[in-house]
Amino acid sequence: MIRVGDIVVQPLYDGTAILTPDMWSDSDWTDHQHLLDEGRLIVPVGAFLVRLGDRLLLLDAGVGAIRDEMFEGGELMNSLAKLDVRPEAIDTIIVSHLHTDHMGWLELDGKPVFANATVHIGAADWDFFVTAAPAHGRRANRMRAIADRVELIVTDECSIMPGVTTRATPGHTPGHTSTVISSGTERLIVLGDALHCPAQLTETEWQFVSDIDPVLAVRTRQALLREADAPGTTMLPCHFPGMQAARLVAANGTRRWVLG
Numbered sequence: 001m002i003r004v005g006d007i008v009v010q011p012l013y014d015g016t017a018i019l020t021p022d023m024w025s026d027s028d029w030t031d032h033q034h035l036l037d038e039g040r041l042i043v044p045v046g047a048f049l050v051r052l053g054d055r056l057l058l059l060d061a062g063v064g065a066i067r068d069e070m071f072e073g074g075e076l077m078n079s080l081a082k083l084d085v086r087p088e089a090i091d092t093i094i095v096s097h098l099h100t101d102h103m104g105w106l107e108l109d110g111k112p113v114f115a116n117a118t119v120h121i122g123a124a125d126w127d128f129f130v131t132a133a134p135a136h137g138r139r140a141n142r143m144r145a146i147a148d149r150v151e152l153i154v155t156d157e158c159s160i161m162p163g164v165t166t167r168a169t170p171g172h173t174p175g176h177t178s179t180v181i182s183s184g185t186e187r188l189i190v191l192g193d194a195l196h197c198p199a200q201l202t203e204t205e206w207q208f209v210s211d212i213d214p215v216l217a218v219r220t221r222q223a224l225l226r227e228a229d230a231p232g233t234t235m236l237p238c239h240f241p242g243m244q245a246a247r248l249v250a251a252n253g254t255r256r257w258v259l260g
Contacts, residue, residue, distance in 0.1 A: 002236065002245055005183025007052055007163060009190075009236070011243035012080060014046040014062030015073035017101060019196070024206040025214070032199040035241075041197055043239040045073055045101045048190060049083065050181065052163060056085065058093045058114065059179055059190050060238060064104025076105050090114045094160060095121045096192025096238070097173040098129040098139065099210065107142040112149050120160060122168070122175025123152040128212075129173075153177055169194050169224065171217025172208070178224070186232045188245065194221050195237040201225065201246060201257045229255070 002009040019041040021029050035041055050057040063073035080087065093114060096102055098121065105113045112119075126143070133140035143150070153175070156168040160179075167178040172193045179190040194217070195201065196208050204222045207214035228235050228248050236245040244259045 002188065002234075004181050004188045004234075005186045007050065007181055007183045009181065009188065010049045010051070010083060011044075012047045012049055012058075012062070012076055012083075013044055013243070014064075014076040014079065014104070015044075015066075015071060017043050017045050017063070017071050017239070018069070019043060023209040024196075024199075024203075025209075027199075027203065027206045029199070032203075035197060035199060043197065044241070044243050045071065045239070046079065046243060047076060047105075048236070048243070049080070049085065050164070052161060055092065055161060056090050057161070057164060058090050058117070060096055060102045060192070061093060061105040061113075063101040064108075066100070066104065071101060073101070073104060087114050088116050090117045092160060093117045093119045094164075094166060094177065094179050095119060095125075096178065096190075097122065097176045098125045098143065099173065099193070100139070102192070102238070103139075103143070107146050110145045112146045117149065119146065119150045120153055120158075120166065120177075121150055122166075122173075122177040123154045124170065124175030125173050125177075126150070126152055126175065128175065169220045171213050171215075171220040172211050174212060176220075186234075187230070188234050188236055189224065189227065191224060191235055191237045193238060194224055195235075196239055198240055198246070198257070198259065 048059040062076040065074035158166045165180045169178040181188045211217040234247045
């Protein structure tokens, strides 16, 4: 559980993904061997539940019931049940981007899984992955099935509800969106896939294989990490071990990253 002032953010596991070091271009893992398990990164896949008074906000929607060489998912509904939350109780969803492991539970058998939720998605991602996609594309058709629940994010710093604002963070995808949660003097920036692993906290120039605009993704990541220097600011990527947040703290006259 993560607290941002009076706001509670809870990780929701859906499963895992297996990544390999060669998915990052020109990457030297000498100083990051502790992140590897027999030469692989096994990272969590899931979502975050945000409680704001009587409102329930879901950030991303996991990968769904998929079992393949990269993903093993399907646990999101169980994770919600453990928190005594029914899918129909979710009233708002913000999707960071339309890659498979972030929109997997939005639709099932042609119907929305979260029947009462408004789904906020970056307009540039909708254009790229849905509007411009082939008519037979599975991902596009899944999104078209819930189009009446979707509200497109067309401006930067869009206020979704009190204390929750979106941030345009393109590069990984055209409409990639981070979410800023603020309460009192504290601020949490939920990054989506602006970072994929803790190594990128210091190796900011590493480009991930699925970055659609790798150069822009680097600039976006570096700008976000500069923001972490602001007092009271914490970063929350989607795929860090334990779905933990990261923050900069003072240590021996320097600043270093701490997880959790």
